[in-house]
Amino acid sequence: MPNYRYCDISLGSNIALPELPLSVDNRPEVSFRCLHASSLIPDSPAWIDRHSLSDIDSFLVIEKQESAYLLRHFDLADFIINGQGTEIECRMQKALPEETIRHLLLDQVLPRLLSHQGRLMVHASAVLTSKGIIAFLGDTGWGKSTLAASLVQPGVSLMTDDCLSITEIEGTLFGIPAYTGLRLLPDSLGRLYPDSPEVMDFAHYSEEEASICCECEIRSRR
Incomplete structure (x- = not known):
């Protein structure tokens, strides 16, 4: 296993x-x-x-x-x-x-x-910049994933699409991504990734139809 x-x-x-x-x-x-x-x-x-x-x-x-x-x-x-x-x-x-x-x-x-x-788990997408983490909190369907994906560029990397763990160490807050990946609706996928990157199937009951492994698709935009 x-x-x-x-x-x-x-x-x-x-x-x-x-x-x-x-x-x-x-x-x-x-x-x-x-x-x-x-x-x-x-x-x-x-x-x-x-x-x-x-x-x-x-x-x-x-x-x-x-x-x-x-x-x-x-x-x-x-x-x-x-x-x-x-x-x-x-x-x-x-x-x-x-x-x-x-x-x-x-x-x-x-x-x-x-x-x-006892961990603080936040329903958020997040990107990592040279000055720290920017996280976007909101209900399902508010565009957290699309917003985070649109910010990815050299020097700004995707951390997580849906869940961020926040912990404090010696007075400093740190964010730990649940996992790195993107879930986008087809129209957002087409606008952000016109080169049609490789995608994985998502949950069958959801309207979101694309789940992208970050290591592949982020490089395709740079």
Whole structure:
């Protein structure tokens, strides 16, 4: 099982996570398993948190169980996190494209796990300049990714598309990207990258149709 780097932790996974760089750590701090054929956790009324999308009343609900947390993405998958926050198990509600599972893990589950551990996780895109980090916070669809991508040039590099961990060390704030990549709608992709860079599929239920590995596409603009 390969190990990857997410923020500043090592993550082991039984599915490939091409969005993440490989980690040299032999022992992952967090392990992820995706079960392709499994039974779901029974429904429970004891949800402690609820999140919605613009067109879905209950997209994600969270339940505290005796020794674990259940994160249910309705009509998609259950994610079970053990009490120590070191193991994540995915149980699909139906057959799903692997890119959808990766999106739910990287952009929904892991930020909440690290936040629960006491880290400040910000829903933001960010670029790195010679004078520091510029981060753009806002709701989904406000154009955070497009704005960050439009600023990339020699001396300004993309840090993250969706999630930034912020920590303070000796009075100085530092930003740690969850991972480096871009998710753009087709019209933004065409305007910013007219040379048609290589893209990866994104979550099947999202309108965003392109996910770009940063190491490839940023060089194409310079």
